[in-house]
Amino acid sequence: MKEGPDISRIAALIGDPGRANILTALMDGRALTASELAEEAGVGLSTASGHLSKLSDGGLLRPRKQGRHKYFxxxxxxxxxxxxALMGLAARTGQTRVRTGPRDAQMQQARVCYNHLAGRLGVQMYRSLQAQGYVVEAGEAVTLTASGTSFATAFGIDMAALQTARAPLCRACLDWSERRNHLAGSLGRALFTRMSAQGWISRDPNSRAVLFSLSGQRAFDAAFPVGAT
Amino acid sequence: MKEGPDISRIAALIGDPGRANILTALMDGRALTASELAEEAGVGLSTASGHLSKLSDGGLLRPRKQGRHKYFxxxxxxxxxxxxALMGLAARTGQTRVRTGPRDAQMQQARVCYNHLAGRLGVQMYRSLQAQGYVVEAGEAVTLTASGTSFATAFGIDMAALQTARAPLCRACLDWSERRNHLAGSLGRALFTRMSAQGWISRDPNSRAVLFSLSGQRAFDAAFPVGAT
DNA sequence: TTCATAGTTTGATCATAGCCGAAGCATTTA
DNA sequence: TAAATGCTTCGGCTATGATCAAACTATGAA
Structure with a gap:
């Protein structure tokens, strides 16, 4: 009768097979796109979109727009x-059914994400920039510090040109395979372009994979050192 | 796609408002009848019956038939x-909405349950019989021991007559107000009848309450001592 | 710009399932 | 035995909502 603690509303959200598939697919903490989740759920894209809206409105999912993608x-x-807890109750054949992103090892290592570097090395670069205090991540926003501006200029980037453009300078981009942030925005694009111009990297014409030359790999590791370096 | 761990089936069970009301009403561990739960859920009895079947089939409830009652x-x-966990997620106005059984204090103290003693004193009697090794409870079944047979005979019960009857001698009965077992079955009935004949108790004609005389109360406490006596 | 891709919205269809009342059992009371 | 109580089952109504295709928006690629 009287308004309960709305336990049913949430349970009903989980109660639909399609939505349950979506949720279980996200159980490992990764973020997946609407299309991926549609396939996981075994429904059409439009149906999945509705499900994802409901789940987000219900507070179960956190959506994140990323260009023309939407990660959940x-x-x-x-x-x-x-x-x-629910899976525990449904003591059944425990199948995980995880379908990881790119199968190709090369793609996982490095690839283009629209126009910037993604993959393991993209994440490495972003973390290195953070660790060196070049960029600061505050929630969703990413800002370039003064020392970061110096670094970029030293890297060969025309910062004045970038700053006049209307596109955001720095953006955090959720990595498809690593499921961590990497650097997007016009600076991300500029860094990628610069590395390409320097001959560090080349693109696989048949895929989005990015190939590092030997010297390029060394230079990259020097420019963007990881962890305790 | 592939058969998930059926997390949705269970969630769907909880996802109906009526069933959610039923479940939350049972959250404190008590057992309630179908009629009580129908009222809790705010639906008709027939609807509630369907819900209760589904919840039981789904393994969320444990039903227990008790004469013409059915406790869940x-x-x-x-x-x-x-x-x-779900209630935690649905961080809302946390209202408990418990509706305890009999309001009347006298009824809670002692009353007839069909034909045997129920209420606080009924539970006391049953526990005392257990503690003294007169009856042994094994799951749902309750059996009278040899010493228990002696005790009953000494109490003035014609055990031979009871044992020839087709009705079960001992049965555990879930107490309405105490929500613990008390003794039913033909022995429970015989004990009640005997206490009545002895003048220990008398029945309120307008309710199911059982009134103990002063001497009856003393004799009862002596015959069925509680705990460390 | 034009095309392609990702996602949302709309509209229509359709199945599921909640709901109640009435009839049917089963059990207890009288 | 007959009446009352507690619950289940059945039939029919109805509403919710899951689904998809198609049109639409937005973003990126060429």
């Missing part, structure tokens, strides 16, 4: 906890 | 855990 993640650990 | 309990702690 579980909202927080509580959601994952509930799902885990 | 949460199946186990896992179920309660999932519900609790």
């Amino acid at each position: 993640q579980l909202a927080d650990d509580d959601v994952a906890g509930v799902l885990e | 309990q949460l199946a186990d702690d896992d179920v309660a855990g999932v519900l609790e």
Whole structure:
């Protein structure tokens, strides 16, 4: 009768097979696009889009627009906890059914993401920029610091030209395979272009894979050192 | 696509508002009848019956037939855990909405349950019989021991007559107000009748309440001592 | 610009399932 | 035995919502 703690609303969200498939696919913390999730759920894209809206409105998912992609993640650990508890109850054949992103090892290593570097090395670059204090991530926003501007200029980038453009300078981009942020925005594009011009990298014409030359790999590691270097 | 761990089936069960009301009403571990749960859920009895069947089939509830009543309990702690997790997610106005059984204090103290003693004193009697090794509870079944037979005979019960009857001698009966077992079956009935004949108790003609005389109360406490006596 | 891709919205279809009342059992009471 | 109570089952109504195709928007690629 009286308004309960709305336990049914949330349960009903999980109660649809399609939506449950979506949620279980996201259980490992990765973020997936609407199309990927549509395939996971076994429904059409339009249907999945509706499901994803409902799940987001219901607070179970956290959407993240990324250019023409839209990534979805579980909202927080509580959601994952509930799902885990439900899976425990549904003591059945425990199949994980994870379908990881790019199968190709080369693609996982490095690839273009629209116009910037993605993959393991893209993430490495972004983390290195953070660790050196060149960029600062505040929530969704990423800002370039003064030392970062110096670094970019030293890297051979015309920062004045970039700053006049209307496109955002720095953006965090969720990596498809690593599921971590890497650097997008006009600076990300510029860095990629510059590395290409320097001969560090070349593109596989048949895929989005990015190939590093030997010297390019060395230079990259020197410019963007990882962890305790 | 492929058969998931059926997380959606269970979630769908919880996802209906009526069933969610039923489940939350059972969250404190008590057992409620179908009629009570129908009222809790705010639906008709026939509707509630359907819900209860589904919940039982789905393994969320454990039904227990009791004469013409049917009590329902949460199946186990896992179920309660999932519900609790869901309630946590649905961070809303946390209203408990418990509606305890008999309001009348006298009824809670002692009343007839069909033909035997129920209420606080009924539970006391049953526990005392257990503690003294007169009856042994094995799951749902309750058996009278040899010493228990002696005790009953000494109490003034014609055990030979009882044992020839087709009705079960001992049965565990779920107490309405205490939500614990008390003794039913032909022995429970015989004990009640005997206490009545002895003048220990008398029945309120307008309700199911059982009134103990002063001496009756003393004799009862002596015959069925509680705990560390 | 023009084309392609990703996603949303709309509209229509259709199946599921919640709901109730009435009839049917089963059990207890009288 | 007959009446009352507790619950289940059945039939029919209805509403919700899942689904897809097609049109539309937005972004990126050429």
